[in-house]
Amino acid sequence: MAGSLNVAARPDWPDSPDGPGHTRGAACASVAPPRRRPxxxxxxxxxxxxxxxxxxxxxxxxxxxxxxxxxxxxxxxxxxxxxxxxxxxxxxxxxxxxxxxxxxxxxxxxxxxxxxxxxxxxxxxxxxxxxxxxxxxxxxxxxxxxxxxxxxxxxxxxxxxxxxxxxxxxxxxxxxxxxxxxxxxxxxxxxxxxxxxxxxxxxxxxxxxxxxxxxxxxxxxxxxxxxxxxxxxxxxxxxxxxxxxxxxxxxxxxxxxxxxxxxxxxxxxxxxxxxxxxxxxxxxxxxxxxxxxxxxxxxxxxxxxxxxxxxxxxxxxxxxxxxxxxxxxxxxxxLAKAEALRRHVAAHLARLPGPPVRLGVPRRLRGLLWGHANGLVAAYAAMGITRDMVHWRDDDTFSLE
Ligand code: SF4
CATH class of the missing domain: 3.20.20.70 (Aldolase class I)
Structure with a gap:
């Protein structure tokens, strides 16, 4: 059973060279692109x-x-x-x-x-x-x-x-x-x-x-x-x-x-x-x-x-x-953004009827998910999320199945 986190990659999360791309995957809601400032x-x-x-x-x-x-x-x-x-x-x-x-x-x-x-x-x-x-x-x-x-x-x-x-x-x-x-x-x-x-x-x-x-x-x-x-x-x-x-x-x-x-x-x-x-x-x-x-x-x-x-x-x-x-x-x-992201994922994980099988993360947050110096790898593992379950999305939406 699929669940959607429906969360935008917030404007103050780090940008990657990729930037926001097209929406992919029927289960995922598209969201607004990051705010751009001078x-x-x-x-x-x-x-x-x-x-x-x-x-x-x-x-x-x-x-x-x-x-x-x-x-x-x-x-x-x-x-x-x-x-x-x-x-x-x-x-x-x-x-x-x-x-x-x-x-x-x-x-x-x-x-x-x-x-x-x-x-x-x-x-x-x-x-x-x-x-x-x-x-x-x-x-x-x-x-x-x-x-x-x-x-x-x-x-x-x-x-x-x-x-x-x-x-x-x-x-x-x-x-x-x-x-x-x-x-x-x-x-x-x-x-x-x-x-x-x-x-x-x-x-x-x-x-x-x-x-x-x-x-x-x-x-x-x-x-x-x-x-x-x-x-x-x-x-x-x-x-x-x-x-x-x-x-x-x-x-x-x-x-x-x-x-x-x-x-x-x-x-x-x-x-x-x-x-x-x-x-x-x-x-x-x-x-x-x-x-x-x-x-x-x-x-x-x-x-x-x-x-x-x-x-x-x-x-x-x-x-x-x-x-x-x-x-x-x-x-x-x-450190703080990565921990906030982990808590957000954890909160949505709790709504899944079973263990997680797949987590979709906006590609531009690739450097953030696992924490500074991979410091959150163990915390994600404790939540049942491992590297091989993560795929990088080209839009600004997270998805969790
Ligand atoms: S001393 Fe520093 S904190 Fe206090 S009013 Fe001036 S700039 Fe602001």
């Missing part, structure tokens, strides 16, 4: 606009930019040079008839765009690393003017920024939207009052929820950043945070947030959290707890059609040296 050009503004240094935060290390709050002008100059370069690539491609500029031509791999990768295409500028809405008026205007200027030239197609929940107002968001901002990411970290107090965030859960509603209400795409393992955030609190981030959960209503980011809390050198860790008053989550929580969060997000676009910090230069403790792993995202 390449991101990150413009890091470490700590710029931040009213305080949060206990866990070392933006200069996390972003690979050791510039501090006076670096906005420098960051914009670097971005300007990069955009000039991109403009030349686009012009050359167009002149050669290689490719017309398109709005959404390249999959978002979650990594910073590189001048050496992908075909030339318009970029999404992302102002990250500080509190964009609390920049000085002059700095914010300079950022927005740069984005608008390059948008007019067709080199930029979207603009996003990150900020804190307590740094937005209806008025400031309306102004941003009018100035060309498309997306605002809120560094919520948690919606739990006790956790927010334990991490000295300076706002409560109600304010964070209201900020999310404000961003979406302003017609901006909303991204929510959560921090499993932040002081006060237990696995149970994180589960509740994910549920809240995916609200509203009324029938037929889409979540306010378009995407999530999960940044497991690390102890970084030079932060107040490092002092707490040394004093024994903060203990980071172990890796297995973190992978378990992330897998749960992924499944919850995917069930609502929400992508999780990043798990863990980007591997910027100097990050390894700065991490004193915490669930750091070079393949953290792969």
């Amino acid at each position: 390449r991101i050009l990150p413009v890091f503004l470490p700590f710029a606009g931040c009213p305080t240094r949060c206990v866990f935060c070392a933006q200069d290390v996390q972003t690979g930019q050791r510039g501090g709050i006076n670096s906005v002008g420098h960051a914009l100059a670097v971005a300007e040079a990069r955009l000039e370069h991109e403009a030349r690539l686009l012009e050359a491609a167009t002149a050669n008839g290689v490719q017309e500029p398109r709005d959404h031509p390249a999959p978002n791999t979650g990594r910073a765009a590189s001048a050496h990768e992908a075909s030339p295409s318009p970029l999404e500028i992302a102002f990250y690393g500080g509190t964009f809405t609390l920049l000085s008026e002059a700095e914010r205007t300079a950022c927005l003017e740069l984005a608008a200027r390059w948008r007019q030239r067709g080199v930029v197609c979207r603009v996003r920024c990150s900020t804190r929940p307590d740094a937005v107002t209806v008025h400031s968001l309306a102004t941003l939207r009018a100035a060309g901002m498309d997306c605002v990411e809120l560094g919520v970290q948690s919606f739990d009052d006790a956790a927010l107090a334990a991490a000295s965030r300076g706002y409560g859960g109600a304010l964070a929820r209201a900020a999310c509603a404000m961003v979406a209400g302003a017609g901006l795409e909303l991204g929510v950043q959560l921090m499993p393992g932040m002081p006060g955030v237990t696995p149970e609190v994180f589960r509740a945070d994910v549920r809240t981030a995916l609200l509203p959960d009324t029938d037929g209503a889409a979540p306010l947030t378009s995407f999530l980011r999960f940044y497991p809390c690390l102890v970084l050198r030079g932060t107040p959290l490092a002092e707490r860790w040394r004093a024994g008053s903060y203990v980071p989550w172990p890796l297995d707890t973190t992978v378990d929580a992330l897998a749960h969060g992924l499944l919850a997000a995917w069930a609502r059609g929400v992508a999780v676009v990043r798990m863990g910090l980007s591997p910027e230069d100097g990050l390894d040296d700065a991490v004193l403790a915490g669930p750091m792993h070079p393949a953290l995202g792969q």
Whole structure:
């Protein structure tokens, strides 16, 4: 007897060169192709606009930019040079008839765009690393003017920024939207009052929820950043945070947030959290707890059609040296996605009337199924699934018989 998992290969699962193909097999439902996003050009503004240094935060290390709050002008100059370069690539491609500029031509791999990768295409500028809405008026205007200027030239197609929940107002968001901002990411970290107090965030859960509603209400795409393992955030609190981030959960209503980011809390050198860790008053989550929580969060997000676009910090230069403790792993995202996929298969397996005989998996997830370094082979074997039972499908659907 055949069963169909009816699950799409989610947009934030890794792409393979194959991409989505034709549907094959009568028992399998076809699903939507992965969401495609423009390449991101990150413009890091470490700590710029931040009213305080949060206990866990070392933006200069996390972003690979050791510039501090006076670096906005420098960051914009670097971005300007990069955009000039991109403009030349686009012009050359167009002149050669290689490719017309398109709005959404390249999959978002979650990594910073590189001048050496992908075909030339318009970029999404992302102002990250500080509190964009609390920049000085002059700095914010300079950022927005740069984005608008390059948008007019067709080199930029979207603009996003990150900020804190307590740094937005209806008025400031309306102004941003009018100035060309498309997306605002809120560094919520948690919606739990006790956790927010334990991490000295300076706002409560109600304010964070209201900020999310404000961003979406302003017609901006909303991204929510959560921090499993932040002081006060237990696995149970994180589960509740994910549920809240995916609200509203009324029938037929889409979540306010378009995407999530999960940044497991690390102890970084030079932060107040490092002092707490040394004093024994903060203990980071172990890796297995973190992978378990992330897998749960992924499944919850995917069930609502929400992508999780990043798990863990980007591997910027100097990050390894700065991490004193915490669930750091070079393949953290792969570990969590593979575990989420295994749980999904297990849940559907339980509905089969007998033991499994055949599992169909989208070909583009070939590198994910068995886990990082084949770490899930034994777990699948325990579920009765072995390599010879798996076939790779050319569409985005899983099937289980
Ligand atoms: S507001 Fe955000 S960027 Fe600024 S210090 Fe806090 S966590 Fe870091």
